[in-house]
Amino acid sequence: MPDIDTFLTFYVAVLAIQLSPGPDMMLVIGRGVGQGRRTALLNAIGITLLAGVIQISLLILGVASLLQASPVAFDILRWAGAAYLVWLGAKLICGAGRNGCGARAAAQSVTTARALREGAINNLTNPKALVFLFAFLPQFVNPESSWPVAVQLLLLGAVTKLSNFVILSSIAFGAGTFGGWLSRRPMLIAWQERFAGIVMILLGLRLALSGDARAAR
Numbered sequence: 001m002p003d004i005d006t007f008l009t010f011y012v013a014v015l016a017i018q019l020s021p022g023p024d025m026m027l028v029i030g031r032g033v034g035q036g037r038r039t040a041l042l043n044a045i046g047i048t049l050l051a052g053v054i055q056i057s058l059l060i061l062g063v064a065s066l067l068q069a070s071p072v073a074f075d076i077l078r079w080a081g082a083a084y085l086v087w088l089g090a091k092l093i094c095g096a097g098r099n100g101c102g103a104r105a106a107a108q109s110v111t112t113a114r115a116l117r118e119g120a121i122n123n124l125t126n127p128k129a130l131v132f133l134f135a136f137l138p139q140f141v142n143p144e145s146s147w148p149v150a151v152q153l154l155l156l157g158a159v160t161k162l163s164n165f166v167i168l169s170s171i172a173f174g175a176g177t178f179g180g181w182l183s184r185r186p187m188l189i190a191w192q193e194r195f196a197g198i199v200m201i202l203l204g205l206r207l208a209l210s211g212d213a214r215a216a217r
Contacts, residue, residue, distance in 0.1 A: 006140060006142075007140070009140075010137075010140045010156065011159065011163070014159070014160050014163055015163065017132060018163060018164050018167050019167065022126075022128065023206070024047045024119075024122060024126065024164075024168065025168065025171060026199055026202075027043055027047070027118070027119065027122050028040045028043050028044055028047070028119075028168050028171050028175065029171060029175045029199070030175075030195065030199030031110070031118075031172075031175075032171070032172050032173075032174070032175025032176040033175050033195055034195055034199075035110050035115075036176050037172060037173055037175075037176020037177065038115075038176070039110045039115045040171075040172030040173075040175055040176050041169060041173070041176070042110075042112055042115035042116050042119065043115050043116075043118055043119035043122075043168075043172070044119060044165060044168035044171075044172050045116060045119065045165070046115065046116040046117065046120040046121075046123070047120065047123040047164070048119075048123075048161045048162070048165035048168060049161060049165060050116055050119065050120040051119070051120045051123035051124050051129075052157065052158075052160075052161035054120075054124065055123075055124070055129075055130070055133050055157070056153070056154060056158070056161070058134075059134060059137070059138075059153050060150045060153050060154060079208060080125050082205070082208035083204065083208075086201050086204035086208075087204075088118065088197075089197040089199070089202075089204065090197065090201065091197070093194055093197035093198070093201075132160075133157060133160070137153070137156050137157065137160065138153065140156060141153060141156070
């Protein structure tokens with residue numbers, strides 16, 4: 001395992017990235033305001049724990065190196081994620097208000113499976129999250145350690161995802177509390193849906209126009 005100084009350097013970098021606004025954080029905020037604390041928390045679980053199982057497994061298996069080396073694969077992920085977010089946002093906007101695409105005014109409930117899926121897809125199609133796990137994290141592995149490389153990758157990946165879960169859960173709680181306050185005001189219910197929809201569309205457009213995230217390294 002890395003020594004304590006190396007690990008602290010790694011974790012400071014992790015916190016700096018996770019505390020800066022990005023697609024995952026904005027999704028949790030949008031869902032918290034639009035659908036409440038429960039949905040935002042489920043999004044956070046999908047973003048961190050569910051997506052983390054897939055990403056860390058790929059990292060340990062070494063399949064990730066193929067994705068890292070392929071600009072085409074990153075472009076496919078970027079456009080797929082952008083299209084998915086825009087589609088979700090459009091659905092929310094169409095479903096807000098009595099006159100919005102024939103939908104009811106009450107805020108739509110989101111099933112557990114759908115909220116988890118949204119969070120996982122949002123993270124799995126975010127090239128910046130993949131670059132961090134597949135290009136940045138392995139630099140802190142010590143091949144000469146008595147710990148197997150796979151175990152080191154697992155532990156560093158788990159620390160990264162658990163840290164992000166704590167941060168996003170706190171954001172989900174705050175955004176959900178604000179959303180709950182809005183939900184007790186009937187005139188504002190439809191605007192919760194519209195707000196979440198607009199946030200998702202903007203995230204999708206940002207992702208589509210962001211280019212290859214590897215250039216930011």
